[in-house]
Amino acid sequence: MISSNDANCNEIEKCISNCLQTVSDKECESISFSGVVPGSLKHDASKAATTILASVSRFLNSNPGSLRLVRIVLNDDELFRAFQGSAKKLNEDEGPGIFKRISNYFFWKSDSTTISVKEKPVVKRKKLSLEIYAKDDDTINLVKDRIRKLLESQNRKEMLEDEIIGNLSQQQVTEIKELCHMNDVKVSIEKDLDRIVLVGHGEDIAKTFAQIHKILGRIREAEKEQKYAALHADLAEIVSQGVQWYYVDPGSTDHEEYDKQTNVMIEKAYSKKEKSVIFLLGDEECEIVFDKMQETNLNTNEMIKVIRKDLKAEVSVPEYWEPQPKDANGKELVVHLVTLNSNDPNQKDEFKKISDHFQQTASQQKVLQIQRVQNPSLFKLYLLKKQSLDNKNGSNEKFLFHGTKGDRLHEINKAGLNRNFAGTINGNAFGRGVYFARDASMSVGYAPAMSSGQRYMYYTRAAVGQYAVGNTNMIVPPKKGGGDDDSYDSTVNNATNPTIFVLFNDNQYYPEYLITFR
Numbered sequence: 023m024i025s026s027n028d029a030n031c032n033e034i035e036k037c038i039s040n041c042l043q044t045v046s047d048k049e050c051e052s053i054s055f056s057g058v059v060p061g062s063l064k065h066d067a068s069k070a071a072t073t074i075l076a077s078v079s080r081f082l083n084s085n086p087g088s089l090r091l092v093r094i095v096l097n098d099d100e101l102f103r104a105f106q107g108s109a110k111k112l113n114e115d116e117g118p119g120i121f122k123r124i125s126n127y128f129f130w131k132s133d134s135t136t137i138s139v140k141e142k143p144v145v146k147r148k149k150l151s152l153e154i155y156a157k158d159d160d161t162i163n164l165v166k167d168r169i170r171k172l173l174e175s176q177n178r179k180e181m182l183e184d185e186i187i188g189n190l191s192q193q194q195v196t197e198i199k200e201l202c203h204m205n206d207v208k209v210s211i212e213k214d215l216d217r218i219v220l221v222g223h224g225e226d227i228a229k230t231f232a233q234i235h236k237i238l239g240r241i242r243e244a245e246k247e248q249k250y251a252a253l254h255a256d257l258a259e260i261v262s263q264g265v266q267w268y269y270v271d272p273g274s275t276d277h278e279e280y281d282k283q284t285n286v287m288i289e290k291a292y293s294k295k296e297k298s299v300i301f302l303l304g305d306e307e308c309e310i311v312f313d314k315m316q317e318t319n320l321n322t323n324e325m326i327k328v329i330r331k332d333l334k335a336e337v338s339v340p341e342y343w344e345p346q347p348k349d350a351n352g353k354e355l356v357v358h359l360v361t362l363n364s365n366d367p368n369q370k371d372e373f374k375k376i377s378d379h380f381q382q383t384a385s386q387q388k389v390l391q392i393q394r395v396q397n398p399s400l401f402k403l404y405l406l407k408k409q410s411l412d413n414k415n416g417s418n419e420k421f422l423f424h425g426t427k428g429d430r431l432h433e434i435n436k437a438g439l440n441r442n443f444a445g446t447i448n449g450n451a452f453g454r455g456v457y458f459a460r461d462a463s464m465s466v467g468y469a470p471a472m473s474s475g476q477r478y479m480y481y482t483r484a485a486v487g488q489y490a491v492g493n494t495n496m497i498v499p500p501k502k503g504g505g506d507d508d509s510y511d512s513t514v515n516n517a518t519n520p521t522i523f524v525l526f527n528d529n530q531y532y533p534e535y536l537i538t539f540r
Contacts, residue, residue, distance in 0.1 A: 031069070046089050052092070055092070068108060178227055182231060186241060198218070206222060266280075270327040287299060292312055306320075307321060310328055358397075359394070381462075393538075417486075418487050423458065423464070424533065425465035426469060426479070439533060452491070453499070475540050482534065488510050489512045
């Protein structure tokens with residue numbers, strides 16, 4: 023841009039408009055101006071900045087052509103500050119009017135601090151026109167063919183495999199496709215195979231790979247945070263079902279429950295045999311000293327009594343269970359397996375009920391043995407969870423099937439079914455919990471045969487409660503919605519006639535019987 027030595031505002035604006043019009047007529051996408059201010063305006067940097075920015079803004083608003091980027095390069099700190107202030111003032115004064123186009127732009131400074139006028143990226147495929155001159159058509163066709171082959175030789179096909187790809191939401195898939203379109207890379211997202219296939223120029227693919235890795239990393243971190251929050255909430259739920267701490271109201275002497283998060287904090291410290299635990303109740307800092315079973319408000323020094331209740335002691339195992347055997351030290355065994363005898367008058371009805379339910383849909387399989395899994399501690403936790411659901415909206419208890427591998431039986435009998443294995447073997451189409459089937463035939467496929475030919479399936483008590491249709495991204499049941507902050511208790515494959523149930527709380531199911539079949 024060239025102006026007279028003593029240019030005024032009108033002349034500056036005219037010069038800028040002429041330059042912008044010229045590059046727009048040539049269908050250029052960008053232009054750069056030097057921030058050097060001529061004439062008398064050099065003594066008034068703010069006025070110069072306002073003149074230049076307003077000129078650019080007016081042109082962009084009235085000429086929506088090919089121009090996408092206007093750079094103003096500033097090497098002077100005073101000018102830089104002047105342009106920042108003028109941009110802010112123009113935004114405030116003009117609002118959504120004349121400065122509307124410039125409000126979505128960024129500003130550069132040449133030493134990497136920028137003042138800009140760069141519009142948000144527009145996904146637009148650029149066209150390159152190539153004119154070929156030769157002595158005849160055959161030569162032209164030969165050149166065109168060689169150019170095509172050269173371009174094809176630059177193309178690469180790369181594959182990115184990651185288990186998280188199968189769980190991408192539609193919004194995340196769209197984000198990746200738009201990114202590839204901007205980078206001129208063809209993409210195929212194969213969720214069922216956990217992979218993304220890219221085809222394009224090597225440099226474009228390398229750039230796109232790095233950007234997709236960032237997206238997947240961001241998704242993975244978000245999932246970790248969700249899972250951690252869910253597991254922490256589950257821990258609080260589990261502890262509150264087995265042990266509850268109370269404080270004694272000094273006025274009424276009523277026993278008031280600590281909330282679940284505080285309850286788990288207190289119980290953790292107590293189990294570790296710590297002398298005390300400090301926690302917050304609202305804005306008040308409190309301390310419980312365990313040998314005194316007393317809470318002290320550290321702000322007011324007010325003291326109240328606390329009580330610990332073992333809720334498991336208040337529930338009992340089923341009457342039809344056999345007495346739990348004891349070890350050499352007189353302590354009850356954690357697990358006792360009772361093999362049911364179909365000819366025993368006390369067990370034949372129990373055996374027949376389970377065998378008949380299994381054979382209803384898996385009649386081609388032969389039942390070899392049915393064992394009752396007696397784990398009092400695990401059963402009591404289940405019963406407390408069931409009672410909790412009964413008090414809420416009903417536990418809706420069902421007996422469901424769960425096929426498993428033979429090398430996991432000891433672990434399951436001792437600690438229950440583990441959600442950490444959810445999705446690693448059997449998929450997670452309806453949520454990332456533990457899967458159960460209404461029909462034994464559905465679970466047969468998840469019970470691989472051992473070398474002996476024996477296969478294993480649990481006949482499980484499950485408090486499914488209220489349920490909703492799940493999806494692959496769920497790590498907890500969904501909210502009920504409609505202003506209700508409560509959540510469903512489980513997910514299913516079909517809300518009207520469910521055949522698959524997914525449970526997310528470890529105390530919501532109890533594997534009471536182990537069926538060995540062939």
